[in-house]
Amino acid sequence: MRATAKAHTNIALIKYWGKRNEAIILPTNNSLSLTLDGYYTTTTVEFDNSLSKDQFMLDEQTVFGEQYDRVTSFLDIIRQMAGKQVYAQVTSINEVPTAAGFASSASGFAALAAAGSKAIGLHLSDQELSRLTRRGSGSACRSIYGGFAEWEMGMREDGTDSYAVPIAPADYWDIRVAAVVLSATKKSVSSREGMRRTVETSAFFQGWLDSVAHDLAEIKQGIDVRDFQKVGEIAEANCLKMHATTLGAQPPFTYWHDTTLVVMQKIWEMRSRSIPVYFTIDAGPNVKVLYLPEHETHVQQTLRNIPGVTDVRLSKPGRGITYI
Ligand code: 2P0
Structure with a gap:
């Protein structure tokens, strides 16, 4: 037992x-x-x-x-x-x-x-x-x-x-994820409440739903052939669409802080220098950055140097359930 x-x-x-x-x-x-x-x-x-x-x-x-x-x-x-x-x-x-x-x-x-x-x-x-x-x-x-x-x-x-x-x-594929930690404040809208409000009131919710099937099909193709650019682009776009629904809700809300945007812009700036990095964000202000092992040192240093970033924690793909 x-x-x-x-x-x-x-x-x-x-x-x-x-x-x-x-x-x-x-x-x-x-x-x-x-x-x-x-x-x-x-x-x-x-x-x-x-x-x-x-x-x-x-x-x-x-x-x-x-x-x-x-x-x-x-x-x-x-x-x-x-x-x-x-x-x-x-x-x-x-x-x-x-x-x-x-x-x-x-x-x-x-x-x-x-x-x-x-x-x-x-x-x-x-x-x-x-x-x-x-x-x-x-x-x-x-x-x-x-x-x-x-x-x-x-x-x-x-x-x-x-x-x-x-x-x-x-x-299968060593994709890395850096969690970019911003100065912590408790979020005012839980993910449960945020989802509920979005489903019930967001002018953009239908647009979100209509776009998911395409994103899923594309990202699975990208995973199949280990196409990092494709997986990153789809993940980032999907995240932005999810967050856009919160702005169309009533009352409107966002999980982003000012530094969230600064980190996003830094990711775009790194990409303009041909470094393949992409972000995704959940129901909170912190940014998760996707990158490949060969760029770890540069990505980590760049992220740590952003004012307002308190920590950068690195992670690799993990295993499923294990019994001990
Ligand atoms: C996700 N999130 O796919 C999305 C993205 C947040 C943003 O799943 O109500 O804690 O317990 O089913 O799983 C957060 O919601 O919600 C979440 P419940 P959960 O990871």
């Missing part, structure tokens, strides 16, 4: 932006990501008949409130699947620095789903595990796999066909 799993976070190159069903987390579009090696969560789940409720320890602190509620609701799904009413002790260690602007929910729910389902005796395929993980946090369903993964939105309203599939493993 006890299992430990490790999961890495992922960065979306084609973004998940919009839900068609909030209760069971069904997206409005497919998305595609790269799992990263530097950021991960290790979680142990132990189901124990002597417990009268779930317990959740994160980085050696007992967790209460909303974060606890999300974990117990997710364990309820696992219990229901297994047909067992037994509470769990959940112990997680997060190696995802909040300041780097990566969502720890992706690695967190992937590790919880893997450890929890194994501990309770469910023997899930990767596809079943990804489908379960989706219920905790959408982007987490892609973290079941290493390297490139695509979350297929599915057509059914019961969610049975909405899960991630592997596109290429971690050792």
Whole structure:
């Protein structure tokens, strides 16, 4: 009744932006990501008949409130699947620095789903595990796999066909990602709220949806032939379209800070000097920069020298779920 799993976070190159069903987390579009090696969560789940409720320890602190509620609701799904009413002790260690602007929910729910389902005796395929993980946090369903993964939105309203599939493993292509950390301030619009507001009110949301199929087809072709320029161009354009939807929402909002734009312009300036670098940005101000290993020293130095940049953290493609 006890299992430990490790999961890495992922960065979306084609973004998940919009839900068609909030209760069971069904997206409005497919998305595609790269799992990263530097950021991960290790979680142990132990189901124990002597417990009268779930317990959740994160980085050696007992967790209460909303974060606890999300974990117990997710364990309820696992219990229901297994047909067992037994509470769990959940112990997680997060190696995802909040300041780097990566969502720890992706690695967190992937590790919880893997450890929890194994501990309770469910023997899930990767596809079943990804489908379960989706219920905790959408982007987490892609973290079941290493390297490139695509979350297929599915057509059914019961969610049975909405899960991630592997596109290429971690050792397929050594693309690097630099997380450019800007002076931290807490974001005022969560990604859940941002997505909801965009779907309900943004004048640009339909345009976003209409463009995703083309971006996905193109980026998959680029990955197939390891065409870095193509993958970078599509990822950057897709990110900009996602962020454009927030400006068309009511009330309008943006995740960008002034330094976000400065970093973007620096990337464009490097490209004008024939250095192949591209950016993507999630629901926050930090910029993630895509580059190839041979440009690491130059890219890192250039980014570190930008005023307002507090840190630059480098990452390689990472592996999928592992059990410890
Ligand atoms: C992504 N993001 O594809 C996109 C790009 C943010 C921008 O997935 O509500 O934490 O838990 O399903 O997965 C952030 O949203 O949202 C996200 P929920 P999640 O990575």
